[in-house]
Amino acid sequence: MDLKYTIRDLSLAGEGQRKIDWVKPRMQVLNSVRKQFEEQQPFKGKKVVICLHLEAKTAYLAQVIKAGGADVTVVASNPLSTQDDVVAALVQSGIGAHAWYNATDEEYNTHLQLALDTEPDFIIDDGGDLVSTLHTTRPELLQKVKGGAEETTTGVLRLHSMARDGVLKFPMIAVNDAQCKYLFDNRYGTGQSVWDGIMRTTNLVVAGKTAVIAGYGWCGKGVALRAKGLGARVIVCEVNPIKANEALMDGFEVMPMVEAAKHGDFFITVTGNTNIINKEHFVVMKPGAVMCNAGHFDVEVNVAQLKEIAVSERVARANIMEYVLADGRQLYVLAEGRLVNLAAGDGHPAEVMDMTFALQALSLEYVALNYETLSPEVYQVTTEIDERVAMIKLQSLGLSIDKLTKEQEAYLASWSTEE
Numbered sequence: 001m002d003l004k005y006t007i008r009d010l011s012l013a014g015e016g017q018r019k020i021d022w023v024k025p026r027m028q029v030l031n032s033v034r035k036q037f038e039e040q041q042p043f044k045g046k047k048v049v050i051c052l053h054l055e056a057k058t059a060y061l062a063q064v065i066k067a068g069g070a071d072v073t074v075v076a077s078n079p080l081s082t083q084d085d086v087v088a089a090l091v092q093s094g095i096g097a098h099a100w101y102n103a104t105d106e107e108y109n110t111h112l113q114l115a116l117d118t119e120p121d122f123i124i125d126d127g128g129d130l131v132s133t134l135h136t137t138r139p140e141l142l143q144k145v146k147g148g149a150e151e152t153t154t155g156v157l158r159l160h161s162m163a164r165d166g167v168l169k170f171p172m173i174a175v176n177d178a179q180c181k182y183l184f185d186n187r188y189g190t191g192q193s194v195w196d197g198i199m200r201t202t203n204l205v206v207a208g209k210t211a212v213i214a215g216y217g218w219c220g221k222g223v224a225l226r227a228k229g230l231g232a233r234v235i236v237c238e239v240n241p242i243k244a245n246e247a248l249m250d251g252f253e254v255m256p257m258v259e260a261a262k263h264g265d266f267f268i269t270v271t272g273n274t275n276i277i278n279k280e281h282f283v284v285m286k287p288g289a290v291m292c293n294a295g296h297f298d299v300e301v302n303v304a305q306l307k308e309i310a311v312s313e314r315v316a317r318a319n320i321m322e323y324v325l326a327d328g329r330q331l332y333v334l335a336e337g338r339l340v341n342l343a344a345g346d347g348h349p350a351e352v353m354d355m356t357f358a359l360q361a362l363s364l365e366y367v368a369l370n371y372e373t374l375s376p377e378v379y380q381v382t383t384e385i386d387e388r389v390a391m392i393k394l395q396s397l398g399l400s401i402d403k404l405t406k407e408q409e410a411y412l413a414s415w416s417t418e419e
């Protein structure tokens with residue numbers, strides 16, 4: 001293969017490889033998938049483009065897909081989450097890459113186009129930018145793409161919209177919706193890594209402060225749970241009355257953002273929606289309030305409106321922008337309102353991404369083996385793959401569980417009250 005790459009600096013590969021080597025032994029499910037792929041070569045002779053946050057765990061996934069026989073090219077799903085050393089290590093291991101940290105919008109789009117120039121057979125996407133770019137700007141490639149898998153809630157929503165409008169041209173597996181994904185990655189992964197991102201960026205105490213969390217979906221639940229564990233008073237803002245009741249019974253306060261805005265020391269948006277914190281909220285916030293986002297796109301904290309009402313702004317510290325309002329109050333936004341755990345951290349822990357990326361690898365294998373019988377729709381991860389990932393995870397931890405007896409199986413399957 002004629003390896004193509006557009007990266008910052010190939011000489012950073014050594015440090016990138018060390019990061020990959022650190023996560024490898026901690027991703028035992030993916031290791032077992034790798035062994036299977038090496039033997040069975042499900043992607044032999046096929047081209048795969050992976051559009052994900054380009055850090056060490058993703059790098060290892062790319063190497064596992066390559067071990068399955070594919071020509072792999074990676075591209076970033078977010079301009080601030082790319083780690084230049086990791087991308088360099090990938091190129092050195094024979095994987096094409098088009099990405100660098102802090103790419104402008106134009107560079108980000110150019111990188112997507114360069115990755116698509118490889119004419120992929122299969123894709124992995126995160127948030128839907130690759131699929132959307134393919135459909136809107138490269139229709140000539142749509143015939144060649146046999147299918148793929150999508151990583152996150154926002155991307156799955158976009159895929160459903162495309163399928164509903166009849167424009168989706170190949171099958172996509174909604175990896176996000178597998179139980180081994182959202183129950184662990186969205187909840188515990190986001191819960192831990194968001195606070196890691198906030199704490200390493202601000203170096204501030206959480207205990208005794210008030211954390212306002214907008215969105216009580218799978219991610220919001222994890223962020224709230226860990227805020228409580230760190231000693232914060234937690235307020236949840238929701239639009240869904242059922243989720244609001246859930247938050248209440250989980251022990252959190254519930255109120256609209258316009259009220260919560262007066263109380264928060266930390267604000268975390270994780271709704272997947274747009275314009276969650278706006279001008280009417282900024283103007284009532286306490287001095288020193290810190291805002292950040294963990295939803296997929298940088299549209300949840302309305303930074304444009306904050307800039308409009310600020311009399312000055314400056315970089316207060318790496319990844320922290322300070323905005324001073326007319327009355328002298330300072331408000332802070334982390335990582336430009338992009339995913340704080342990835343743009344100002346290393347993302348989810350390796351042991352959590354182990355399950356997510358095993359699902360990705362096995363879902364892509366499923367598409368590679370079955371694409372001829374699949375329609376251009378959004379498919380769920382099969383129960384077999386979901387349960388297989390969970391079982392290998394337990395085994396890798398040295399744990400085993402009970403098994404239904406024949407008698408119990410029959411009991412659960414019966415409906416008659418007679419013997």
Ligand SMILES: NC(=O)c1ccc[n+]([C@@H]2O[C@H](COP(=O)([O-])OP(=O)(O)OC[C@H]3O[C@@H](n4cnc5c(N)ncnc54)[C@H](O)[C@@H]3O)[C@@H](O)[C@H]2O)c1
Nearest residue numbers: 152153154215217218219238239240271272273294295296
């Ligand atoms: N940071 C990460 O690493 C990471 C990981 C996984 C998912 N995500 C992203 O996080 C976002 C949320 O994912 P999820 O799986 O929790 O989704 P989800 O659908 O389970 O939850 C989203 C919640 O936000 C609520 N919501 C919507 N609009 C709102 C508003 N205006 N105010 C308050 N609440 C509102 C919804 O009612 C819902 O309960 C998505 O964009 C997803 O792609 C990020």
